[in-house]
Amino acid sequence: MELRVVAYDEPDAVKLIDAVQQEYVVRYGDTDATPVDPAEFAPPHGLFLVGYVDGEPVACGGWRVRGEDEAELKRMYVVDSARGRGFARAVLAELERTARVAGRRRLVLETGxxxxxxxxxxxxxxxxxxxxxxxxxxxxxxxxxGKDLEDDRGDLRTR
Structure with a gap:
């Protein structure tokens, strides 16, 4: 899988975000109503990734700054046909790495x-x-x- 940094409102990102929202409808009866501004996922205050296999978008996820030293994960998703191949773990690892490089000490998320x-x-x-x-x-x-991120030496950062 090739990971690319894209804008939150780029067409492939929107396609995957719409798919994850439909997943929420199936599981919870409605979309995620958490306020999201696409600009929050633009560097240096955030990042959004889309993963591609053979040119097709199959996975996504992003982070946005939350508070002084935290980032919040949002819109982690892998299409049904690509599940079970480690793509979510690869997206998560890259989001953790890029958040750490951007100075975030901790990642948090809300799921259900x-x-x-x-x-x-x-x-x-x-x-x-x-x-x-x-x-x-x-x-x-x-x-x-939540998870405390490791620094460049592999040590856990402390708050």
Missing amino acids: RKQPEAIALYRSAGYTGIPKFGIYRDDPLSVCL
Whole structure:
């Protein structure tokens, strides 16, 4: 898979974002209503990636600055036909690397209990439970996770 930095509102990104929103409709009955401004995912305040296989967009994810030293992961997604091939893990690793290079010390995310495969991915990558945040903080289906990023020497950064 080839990962490319793209604008959040670039056509391939929009196609994948629309697909993940439909996934939310199937699982939760509605799209994710979290406010998102495409400019939040533009460097240096954020980043959005699309993964390509044979020229076709198959995976995406991004981060945006949240607070003084954190970044929030958003729109992690892999199309059905490309699942089980390690693409989500590759996107996540690159998002962690680029957030760290941009000076972020911690990544946080909000997902939901009806996405057990996402929760399993994040937990296997070292994410642990954190206090709930965002518009779904009072929703019993909401799950918030976070991870301290390693510095360039491989040491965990401390707050």
